[in-house]
Amino acid sequence: MKPAPFDYYAPDSLDEALRLRSELGPEASILAGGQSLVPMLNMRLAAPVALIDLRKLDELRYVRASADGVAVGAMTTHRTLERSEEAHAVCPLLRESLELVAHTIVRNRGTIGGSIAHADPAAELPSVLAVLGGKVTARSVRGQRDVAASELFTFHFTTSLEPDELLTEVWFPAVPTGGGSAFLEVSRRHGDYALAGAACVVSNGSTRLAYTGVGPTPVVVESDDPDAAAAAASPADDIHATADYRRQLMRVLTARALAKARERAGSAL
Numbered sequence: 001m002k003p004a005p006f007d008y009y010a011p012d013s014l015d016e017a018l019r020l021r022s023e024l025g026p027e028a029s030i031l032a033g034g035q036s037l038v039p040m041l042n043m044r045l046a047a048p049v050a051l052i053d054l055r056k057l058d059e060l061r062y063v064r065a066s067a068d069g070v071a072v073g074a075m076t077t078h079r080t081l082e083r084s085e086e087a088h089a090v091c092p093l094l095r096e097s098l099e100l101v102a103h104t105i106v107r108n109r110g111t112i113g114g115s116i117a118h119a120d121p122a123a124e125l126p127s128v129l130a131v132l133g134g135k136v137t138a139r140s141v142r143g144q145r146d147v148a149a150s151e152l153f154t155f156h157f158t159t160s161l162e163p164d165e166l167l168t169e170v171w172f173p174a175v176p177t178g179g180g181s182a183f184l185e186v187s188r189r190h191g192d193y194a195l196a197g198a199a200c201v202v203s204n205g206s207t208r209l210a211y212t213g214v215g216p217t218p219v220v221v222e223s224d225d226p227d228a229a230a231a232a233a234s235p236a237d238d239i240h241a242t243a244d245y246r247r248q249l250m251r252v253l254t255a256r257a258l259a260k261a262r263e264r265a266g267s268a269l
């Protein structure tokens, strides 16, 4: 199928993109890597009146790692972040989860901002952002604000971003010194969306997990009890797996992810 007709804009600067976002209103869509949006256009699951393509905005392509965490420009590709040694050194969850996102060819085009803004409950990065307690920066012609991961994901494919806002940066806090982390998932084939996934961070006295694919948003649990995690989730039956099977995957992934994160944190935990 072919997309419904739309107007196309490729602004040269962020200011121009923000102005277009404000003027064209909620019926226009942002185009980032296009790996999710273009199939939706082709299948006519989305029919925006206009596309605002961010591809010229080099100012949104960066990875800035420090001891505190990693700031990632929205138009940075999955592959760039995956390959960043600086990001890996302070936040190994990033590479570990990104390697499970689709295949290299998709990760060469798909962006970090697109993955977060798309808010697919089966995607890896929203859970990574949630388990780390990260945040995003949203900008509009009205100004700039930070949105915590806990406030960002509101439902399937839905965020609390306003219709005139652009997501410009994603902030992934570092795994605490002395802590450990792990990301594990179960999918039918490598590169498929996960049936369920678990991001885990352990540090002195605290345990935090966020699950992928088991509810409308990432499910965050601060407990090492696999049954508590399964009880907190609201997975659905679908053509890929039953809700009960997904809950069982959560129990298994909880145990495995905790063991791996603790091993990485060292014997003190």
Ligand SMILES: Cc1cc2nc3c(=O)[nH]c(=O)nc-3n(C[C@H](O)[C@H](O)[C@H](O)COP(=O)(O)OP(=O)(O)OC[C@H]3O[C@@H](n4cnc5c(N)ncnc54)[C@H](O)[C@@H]3O)c2cc1C
Binding pocket: 029, 030, 031, 032, 033, 034, 035, 036, 037, 038, 074, 100, 101, 102, 103, 106, 109, 110, 111, 112, 113, 114, 115, 117, 118, 120, 122, 123, 124, 125, 165, 166, 167, 168, 191, 192, 193, 194
């Ligand atoms: C075959 C295949 C397999 C895949 N498997 C996986 C997988 O296993 N795990 C996974 O996580 N993903 C998977 N994906 C999706 C992939 O990761 C996408 O790249 C990602 O979901 C969206 O990123 P994008 O840059 O392509 O965004 P686009 O497709 O361009 O946009 C997606 C949505 O986000 C909005 N958006 C994008 N950028 C911004 C912004 N800066 N501000 C506000 N809104 C914005 C768009 O308007 C659109 O609604 C797969 C895709 C394909 C084609």
